[in-house]
Amino acid sequence: MTTDSGKSRRPPRASAPTLGDLGQGALVVPGKTPAREIEALFREDRTLRGIAIDVDGSLSLLTRDQLDHEMTGRLGYGRALNARGYAAALLPLHGSVLHPSLDLHAASAAVLNRPEANRYQDLLVLAANGPRIVPVSEVFEGLSDVFRHAALHDPLTGLANRRQLEERGPSLMGGPGSLPAGLLYVDLDDFKIANDTFGHRAGDAALGSFAARLEACTRGSDLVARLGGDEFALLLVEVDEPMARSIAYRVLRSLEDPFIHEGHEFRLTATLGLAMSSDVDSADPAERLEHLIRQADAAMLQAKLEGKDRLGRIDPFRPVTRFARQALIRRRLPYALSSDGFSLHYQPLMDIATGACPGVEALLRWHDAELGTVSPDEFIRVAEHTGDIHAIGRWVMDEACAQARLWADAGIPRAVSVNISSLQLAAGSLIEDLQAALQRHGVPASLLNIEITETAAIVDLHAATEQLRALIGSGIGVALDDYGTAYSSLAMLRDLPLTGLKLDKSFIDAIDTDPTSAILVAGVITPAKALGLKTTAEGVEREAQLAVLRELGCDTAQGYLISRPLPAEELDKARTAAETAPLYTTDVEANPAERGGCAPAPGSRPQPLR
Numbered sequence: 001m002t003t004d005s006g007k008s009r010r011p012p013r014a015s016a017p018t019l020g021d022l023g024q025g026a027l028v029v030p031g032k033t034p035a036r037e038i039e040a041l042f043r044e045d046r047t048l049r050g051i052a053i054d055v056d057g058s059l060s061l062l063t064r065d066q067l068d069h070e071m072t073g074r075l076g077y078g079r080a081l082n083a084r085g086y087a088a089a090l091l092p093l094h095g096s097v098l099h100p101s102l103d104l105h106a107a108s109a110a111v112l113n114r115p116e117a118n119r120y121q122d123l124l125v126l127a128a129n130g131p132r133i134v135p136v137s138e139v140f141e142g143l144s145d146v147f148r149h150a151a152l153h154d155p156l157t158g159l160a161n162r163r164q165l166e167e168r169g170p171s172l173m174g175g176p177g178s179l180p181a182g183l184l185y186v187d188l189d190d191f192k193i194a195n196d197t198f199g200h201r202a203g204d205a206a207l208g209s210f211a212a213r214l215e216a217c218t219r220g221s222d223l224v225a226r227l228g229g230d231e232f233a234l235l236l237v238e239v240d241e242p243m244a245r246s247i248a249y250r251v252l253r254s255l256e257d258p259f260i261h262e263g264h265e266f267r268l269t270a271t272l273g274l275a276m277s278s279d280v281d282s283a284d285p286a287e288r289l290e291h292l293i294r295q296a297d298a299a300m301l302q303a304k305l306e307g308k309d310r311l312g313r314i315d316p317f318r319p320v321t322r323f324a325r326q327a328l329i330r331r332r333l334p335y336a337l338s339s340d341g342f343s344l345h346y347q348p349l350m351d352i353a354t355g356a357c358p359g360v361e362a363l364l365r366w367h368d369a370e371l372g373t374v375s376p377d378e379f380i381r382v383a384e385h386t387g388d389i390h391a392i393g394r395w396v397m398d399e400a401c402a403q404a405r406l407w408a409d410a411g412i413p414r415a416v417s418v419n420i421s422s423l424q425l426a427a428g429s430l431i432e433d434l435q436a437a438l439q440r441h442g443v444p445a446s447l448l449n450i451e452i453t454e455t456a457a458i459v460d461l462h463a464a465t466e467q468l469r470a471l472i473g474s475g476i477g478v479a480l481d482d483y484g485t486a487y488s489s490l491a492m493l494r495d496l497p498l499t500g501l502k503l504d505k506s507f508i509d510a511i512d513t514d515p516t517s518a519i520l521v522a523g524v525i526t527p528a529k530a531l532g533l534k535t536t537a538e539g540v541e542r543e544a545q546l547a548v549l550r551e552l553g554c555d556t557a558q559g560y561l562i563s564r565p566l567p568a569e570e571l572d573k574a575r576t577a578a579e580t581a582p583l584y585t586t587d588v589e590a591n592p593a594e595r596g597g598c599a600p601a602p603g604s605r606p607q608p609l610r
Helices: 035-044 064-072 078-082 104-112 136-152 162-173 191-198 200-217 241-254 285-306 322-338 376-386 389-409 422-427 430-441 454-459 461-473 490-495 515-530 543-552 568-580
Strands: 028-030 050-055 058-063 123-127 130-134 182-188 223-228 231-236 259-261 264-266 270-276 311-313 342-351 359-368 372-374 415-419 448-453 477-483 500-503 534-537
Touching: 035 064, 050 130, 058 064, 058 123, 064 078, 104 136, 130 136, 136 162, 162 223, 162 231, 162 285, 182 241, 182 285, 191 200, 191 264, 200 223, 200 231, 200 241, 200 259, 200 264, 231 241, 241 270, 241 311, 270 285, 285 311, 285 322, 322 359, 322 376, 322 389, 342 389, 342 568, 359 376, 359 389, 376 389, 389 415, 389 422, 389 430, 389 448, 389 568, 415 477, 422 430, 422 448, 422 461, 430 448, 430 461, 448 461, 454 477, 461 477, 490 515, 500 515, 515 534, 515 543
Parallel strands: 028 050, 270 311, 359 415, 415 448, 448 477, 477 500, 500 534
Antiparallel strands: 050 058, 123 130, 182 231, 182 270, 223 231, 259 264, 342 359, 359 372
């Protein structure tokens, strides 16, 4: 990737340090040098750590410790025995010569693999400009610096990462009474499209070039960080708002120049959000920075909604907006998996003909210490934007398979359906992730179904078709979810490999009061059944709706009439209770254990579990 947008003030990133960068030049003496002369060299220069001994063109290291051992050892006669000897005879049995190109990870491993007796003796490194003596302590100190640098920098762009921003940011902002600071939250617009069109190598190169442009737009005192993906933060030190806006517009102008990769030219735009330190009122430095990031993020989200490729600014004196909450969701989302914030609730799928509930849909729930309960409508879209959806999706698959295993072991096998995001489908690893979860918990593929939306399927119809066909071939069920909310094309049912079809609640709402709605639903169920698809009605809340669905030949129903979504343990308690006292008052005698304890037998009058 090259660009004509100007040069960054950031110097080229240095390559990882190697052994050849450490230590100091070594004195070389012939192997036939008398031992007394060698001892004199060390005695005259107390800072001398070692010397390189040349024995027939091959260099070996003799350290001060090794010399002292030879001269004082052998029952105290070492010096006398070596008095007429030569330097070559003083060398240890195990050499300490390493190549200068070794990185510090490999060098430290080589050190630890040496015999314990001389493990921590200095190393002789044969560099191009002459031999060097490298203390082992310097290797491990250098390795510590490498780890420290890696922990605080983004590996792709070389910029500071979020951790460095959080560590250095509070001190750069200063405390109350300090000159104001500003924070620009930068998000590249539609970067995924460019990434998918030109490839990930071009995308990575563009991110590196954009990082250089950002640094060219800022000052040496400012901190430029990559937060992840296509998001960046610019912490501007000692600026007023006009100056901060000036830097923001400079960033926008820097994107007027195209990016060029392997002969392909493409353009990107960015949306920025600005917040000033005067916007936040907190004495705690870390809290002030967190609020500043959140406020700038919210301003960026608002600007995205207004049309992208612009600077957003939220009035700090107005009430908290939904954009501020969305920004906080973005901040808190990475902690949800690590802090057990996520859980799964399960909503039964009732066989309309028998009243049994052989399956459930797994529904993701999130409760956060700061945000409280967050609805999937709020956080799923954010997770898709940040890329967290992939880790969340894998967690859902694993948790659902673990629960399916528990039910199977308890003698009440239930097929579990999980929802799949369009990004998970597009990533190409869906089959691998699902099969890994099944194998991890020893669950047969017949107990797992996935649900995709029409929108997810048509993003890349060919790729989706290949994956779905492979999933069905492995025994995993595939249902088209929320049918009726997007294109609702019958051709989609023909083109996509499916085993099931779920009718959206909006289709079902009026089927018991509006004949036209019933006709439309029948017009979907009939061809779906002809194609061999199992049909499910979502959002069933009234007995009359269930009766119409039974007449139309719908296979399964889901909704509050049957049960609201419940944690697994509550679902199991409800089933246990049903075995002793039915959950529904019925006009027809039925065996609740056969019905799974979750739905009425045909012709019954259910009292729904709420």
